[in-house]
Amino acid sequence: MAIDLVSRRALLKSLGMGAVAGSVFRVIPLEAAAYAHSVIDAEKADAGGYMPKFFDAHAYKTLQALCETIFPADADSGGAVEAGAPEFIDLVTSENVGFQEKLGGGLKGLDANCTSKYGKVYLECAAGQQKEILDLIAYRKNAEVDAGLAQSVEFFSLLRNLTADGFFTSKIGIKYLGYKGNTFVPEFPGCPPVPGLEA
Amino acid sequence: MFQVNSRKTVYDVCIIGSGAGGGTAAKVLTEGGLNVVMLEAGPRLDPDRDFKEHMWPYQLPHRGAGIGGLGSNFGEFLAPNGFWEIDGEPYTTAPGSSFRWFRSRIEGGRTNHWGRIALRFGPADFRAHSTDGMGDDWPITYEELAPYYDKVEAYIGVFGSKENVPNAPDGIFLPPPKPRCTETLIKKACDRLNITCIPSRMAILTKPLNGRDACHYCAQCGRGCKSASNFSSSQVMIPPAAATGRLTMIANAMAREIVVDGSGKAEAVSYIDKTTKSEQRVYAKAVVVAASACESARLLLNSRSANFPNGLGNSSGAVGRNLTDSVGSDLAGYFPQLEKMPAHNHDGVGGMHMYMPWWRFGKQNEFLRGYHIEFGGGRDMPGVGGFDGVCEEQEGYGVSLKQKCRSSYGTFIGFSGRGEMIPNDKCFCELDPDVKDQWGIPVLRFHWSWGENEIKMAADMQATFRSVVEGAGGTVIAGTRRHPKPQGTAEQPAGKISKGGEIIHELGTVRMGSDTKTSVLNAHCQAHDVKNLFVADAAPFVSNPDKNPTLTIMALAWRTSEYLLEQAKKGEV
Numbered sequence: 001m002a003i004d005l006v007s008r009r010a011l012l013k014s015l016g017m018g019a020v021a022g023s024v025f026r027v028i029p030l031e032a033a034a035y036a037h038s039v040i041d042a043e044k045a046d047a048g049g050y051m052p053k054f055f056d057a058h059a060y061k062t063l064q065a066l067c068e069t070i071f072p073a074d075a076d077s078g079g080a081v082e083a084g085a086p087e088f089i090d091l092v093t094s095e096n097v098g099f100q101e102k103l104g105g106g107l108k109g110l111d112a113n114c115t116s117k118y119g120k121v122y123l124e125c126a127a128g129q130q131k132e133i134l135d136l137i138a139y140r141k142n143a144e145v146d147a148g149l150a151q152s153v154e155f156f157s158l159l160r161n162l163t164a165d166g167f168f169t170s171k172i173g174i175k176y177l178g179y180k181g182n183t184f185v186p187e188f189p190g191c192p193p194v195p196g197l198e199a
Numbered sequence: 200m201f202q203v204n205s206r207k208t209v210y211d212v213c214i215i216g217s218g219a220g221g222g223t224a225a226k227v228l229t230e231g232g233l234n235v236v237m238l239e240a241g242p243r244l245d246p247d248r249d250f251k252e253h254m255w256p257y258q259l260p261h262r263g264a265g266i267g268g269l270g271s272n273f274g275e276f277l278a279p280n281g282f283w284e285i286d287g288e289p290y291t292t293a294p295g296s297s298f299r300w301f302r303s304r305i306e307g308g309r310t311n312h313w314g315r316i317a318l319r320f321g322p323a324d325f326r327a328h329s330t331d332g333m334g335d336d337w338p339i340t341y342e343e344l345a346p347y348y349d350k351v352e353a354y355i356g357v358f359g360s361k362e363n364v365p366n367a368p369d370g371i372f373l374p375p376p377k378p379r380c381t382e383t384l385i386k387k388a389c390d391r392l393n394i395t396c397i398p399s400r401m402a403i404l405t406k407p408l409n410g411r412d413a414c415h416y417c418a419q420c421g422r423g424c425k426s427a428s429n430f431s432s433s434q435v436m437i438p439p440a441a442a443t444g445r446l447t448m449i450a451n452a453m454a455r456e457i458v459v460d461g462s463g464k465a466e467a468v469s470y471i472d473k474t475t476k477s478e479q480r481v482y483a484k485a486v487v488v489a490a491s492a493c494e495s496a497r498l499l500l501n502s503r504s505a506n507f508p509n510g511l512g513n514s515s516g517a518v519g520r521n522l523t524d525s526v527g528s529d530l531a532g533y534f535p536q537l538e539k540m541p542a543h544n545h546d547g548v549g550g551m552h553m554y555m556p557w558w559r560f561g562k563q564n565e566f567l568r569g570y571h572i573e574f575g576g577g578r579d580m581p582g583v584g585g586f587d588g589v590c591e592e593q594e595g596y597g598v599s600l601k602q603k604c605r606s607s608y609g610t611f612i613g614f615s616g617r618g619e620m621i622p623n624d625k626c627f628c629e630l631d632p633d634v635k636d637q638w639g640i641p642v643l644r645f646h647w648s649w650g651e652n653e654i655k656m657a658a659d660m661q662a663t664f665r666s667v668v669e670g671a672g673g674t675v676i677a678g679t680r681r682h683p684k685p686q687g688t689a690e691q692p693a694g695k696i697s698k699g700g701e702i703i704h705e706l707g708t709v710r711m712g713s714d715t716k717t718s719v720l721n722a723h724c725q726a727h728d729v730k731n732l733f734v735a736d737a738a739p740f741v742s743n744p745d746k747n748p749t750l751t752i753m754a755l756a757w758r759t760s761e762y763l764l765e766q767a768k769k770g771e772v
Contacts, residue, residue, distance in 0.1 A: 070596040084257065091260060092268030099268065139594050157591065162268065164586035164604060169256035169263065174581055176601075177608045178542030182253060182580055184415040188547045190377030194539055 050087045054094035059107045062123055063089065063159075069134065070163045077176040085166025092162070099158070106155025110137075113152065210236040210447070211767060213468050213483035215454045215498065218308025219749050220735035220756040221489035222432030223351070225440035227760035228487075233767060234445050236481050238452040238470055240490075241280050241304030244311065244433040249279045250423035256582060264583035274583070278312035278423035278431075280305035287637030291644045298645035299700040300493060306450060307433025308491065309703070310749070312421045315429050315550055316573070317357045317402040318746035319348050319754075321366030323560070327742050331567050333621045333652075337741040338713045338722040341368070347754035355430045355753070356408040359400035367556040367746075373405045375552065376416070379545055381577035381612050382553040384534065388671035394663070395558035399551045399573075402430035402750070411435070418579065420549020429549065449481070455640055457486055457502040457511050457732070465511070465732045471638045485731040485763060485772045488709075489756065492738040493522070493628050496708035497643050499719075500630050512709075512726035517719050521707040522626045522645075523743040526570065526618035526653045527697030528660040532668030533676050537577065537610040545578035545609070557745055566655040570618030570745045572663070578609035588676060611676070614667065616660030619745045622707060623650045626699065647699035657696035704748050706737035724759040731772040735759050 052060040064086045073079035080086070093099040110133070111121040118129050125133070136142050137152040138160075167173040211233035214221045221237060228235050256262040259275045281303040292298050303309040322341035328334050345368070352371040359372035375398035378386065389396035403420060404413045412426040420429045427434040440446040451473040458467040458480070465486040472479050488495045496519045502511035510518050557569030579585075586604050588611070593603045625648035630641040668675050699705075712718025715727045724739045726732040735756040737748045766772045 071601050072598060074598045074601065088262055088268075092264070092266075096267035134596060138596050157594075160590050160594075160596065160600075161584075161587045164590050165262060165264070165268070165583040167601075168581040168586055168604065169583060171255070171257055174255070174257075177581055177605055179578060179581055179608075180542055180544040181546035181578075182255065182417055182419075183544065183546070184417065185544065186413075186415070188376045188416045188552075189544070191380035191383050192541060192543045194380070194541065 050090075052090045054090050054100065055104070055107075058121075058123075059104070060086065060090065062107050062110070062121075063103075065123060066159060067163045067166070069130075070160055071167045078172045080163050080167045083167045083170035083173050085163045085170070088166040088169075089159075089162045099162075102155055102158050103162075106152065106159065109152055109155065207482060210234050210481065210483040212236075212485045212487055212763070213238065213481055214487045214489060214735075215468060216240075216308060216489035216491065216494070216736065217306050217437060217448070218303070218432050218489065218491065218736065219310050219313075219436075219752045220737070221487070222307065222310070222436030222440070223753045223756035224487050224489060224735045224760045224763075225446055226436045227757055228764060229440040229443040229445040231760075231764040232445070233764065234447075235440070236447040236449065236483060238454050238468060238481070239304075239306050239448065239450050240453045240473075241306065241451065243448070243450045244279070244306040246423055246425050246427075246434065249305075250425050251276045251278075252419050252422045252425050253417060254422075256580070262583050268583065276419070276422045278421065281309060281312055288642075289634065289636065290642050291631045291634055293644055293646045296645055296647040297698050298647040299698055300643075300645070300705070301700070301703045302491065302494070305433075306437065306448070307431050310430065310432040311423050313431075313749055314747065315401045315403055315420050315548075316554075316747040317352070317355075317359075317370075317400050317430075317750040318556075318571075319368045319370055320344075320744050320746050320751050321368055323366045324742060324744035324746070327568065327744075333567060335622075335710075335712065335717070335741050338711050338718075344751075344754050344758065347758045348750065350757055351750060351753045354409060355402050355435055356404040356406075356411070357400055357402050357750070358398070358405045360398040362395075362397050362556075364395060364397065364556045364558075365560045367560075370400065372400070373408070375399070376405055376414075376547055378552050379547055379577055380537065380540055380543075381534075381545075381575070382551070384537070384671055385574060385612065385667060386553060388667055389555060392666060392670050393558075394555055394572075394667065396553055396555050399554040401548060401550055403548045403550070404428045405548075414548055416544075416547055418546035418549050422549075424549075452479070453638055453640070454490065454498055455501065455638065457488075457498065459502075459504050459506060459511065459729070463506045463729060465729055471640075473638075485733065485767070487733045487735050487759075487763070488738075489735040491736050492706040492708045492740075493643055493645075495734055495736055495738045496628060497630070497641075499709060501641055507728070512719050512728045512732055514728050515716055515719055517710060517712075517717055519628045519643075519708050521622040521710050521741075522628055522647075522705060523620040523622050523707050524697075524699050525702040525704040525743065525745070525747075526616070526620050526649075526656050526660075527702040528616045528618075528657040528664075528695055529613060530661060530664035530668070531576070531611055531613040531676050532664075532671070532673035533607070534610050534612060534668075534671060534673040536672055538606050540578070540609060543578070546580075551575050565659060566652045567621065568619035568652070568656070568745065570616045570656060570660060572660075572667075573615045573617065574612055576609075576612035581608070612668075612673070614664040616657070616664070617702060617704075617745055617747070618653070618656045618660065620653050620743055621650060622742070623648070628708060645699070649696060649699070654696060661695060704737075704743060706740045706743055706748055709734045709738035710741050711739045712741065723762040724755065725762070733759055733763055 067080035067085045071080040114122045137156045143149040143153040214237045217239040325337040328336045361369045414428040452470045460466040467482045500510040555572040628643045631644035711720045
């Protein structure tokens, strides 16, 4: 874990400092801080199944399907559902009236469009039909051609942003990006050499 | 028979507020031998419980964002109790004015999550009026304050480098950290553009100091630091004061009024104990007000008596006047060459390693005074809202969008200008005649209007940002839908200048001066009208230079406290 990056010497020194400081400052040594961090990880592990706070069962299933389509699993990582994006979106939507109107209304609108076009709700549509409808609402330029699409495009844009939030703030999303920080290092190493950039 | 409370405790000094100024005063006064009682409007701080240091976004229900997924109150990661709005404790704005007031109700106040930027004011900043005729000169010079900057820096620890930049004095510095990739890139462009770009000056330890560990480079200073490797009053000023045995801290104590005796001297502070909702009173031989500039003005205005019908120490009418904030303007750029950067730990300290001090000092410019530039970005911890830009630019969905988010991650750098505002008659705070808070205390009403100089300065910032972005091979990016550029007005052009108060450098409302008709305090931050009343936050500042105020709050509070100690020893207060 992260603490490995601090040399044993630095750690001992830091614990020594902590003892000196103990008389006055309310500091905790680095080792203890790292320990506290791992405890939080363990507590989080038994989270269990999620009960949606805002969306009903059908809407939540649709939300999950859309999230996974926006950021699917691929060779490099899992997708938005594994990342917990639907849970995050449900929680913030339950607290945000603007999101409730846009996302709640948007999901109903999506089903209504699918029903009028294909005779069934989004989840029951064939893969090709789902792609056809998403390709319409995933681009602003389509709303410029057909103003009737404006609300759906707005809905999908917000959902896409929130799915990105949920995916890229998850454990798998952070790993996918290659973020290497949130750790303890005794000295900041600066910028690594980049071949071709120094020219 | 008269009831005499023979056990009434009279402290030497009552300090109101435990932030940068109050904490400094508590340390200096208790170490000098005085018995001090401190009133703090919020709870005690427990870093172990309160700080979110080293947590990942997925360990918090909102992934680090605020309730509702928005950035209100800076989100879940921020060190505790910092708010744009506080339930039950409102403030108002006059018609046509917009102003935002960030308050922190907790031991240590805003120093728990401040930006740690620790810049000295320069010699010219203390005599700006003599230079360009605007505003007023301070009643003290840089040379008078310099020894106190030395003391503060040597005690709290500030990193930086000796640079001899005009009017940006060097201090007593710990070594600066190495620059990040983003900073190396921008520094090169600045060199070509003749813009000074130097190591920043931050109150973060790059070496162990005075019993505190060195920084471990997690970039999370704003969350509060459990190892106290950065400066906060709660972790660095209050503990040594408490260790003297002469500090009595009363938490959850909202000061209502400073009470004067028949001779017009301050003798007590009445406050509300928020826990029991009861009225209390604490007696002291001297009072140091350090509640933050506007809160201190509010307290004085609310302390009305026969002797002081317009508020305590306010015979000049200057309390609440001369309110300023920093001029703020921001712009971000996308730098495609950063896509080649290998994954690496980019965190560093919680804030910039380099910055641009005002580099056109003494030159003929389109506006008076100056600004500095802060910048940051790159491979930071991913956060809510961080991918709006690329999602809205790229659109669509699926693996290609996911890959685009990855390739563009870490390629954005944001620039923020922070400039000097000149005080004007339209910017002030006063008591709202109609609105009281939940404790029955009249609230502040803010009046605000940027002057022409500030608008010109903000426009210059935008032009500079653009030249730096383009000079470094980047392209300027627009705001996103979730964080759109605000709708503009003539006075507040869209996206070009911050709202009043938004930079959280509000100050000047109980100012010092040598003229008793236009100032409240003398050169020792002692009230002209009440000799045992002092102010020790940013309210005494006569000007608001482009240097963040906290270091100067502490230097001035240290100087004020030494004067108060001296006066106490002579029996003068």
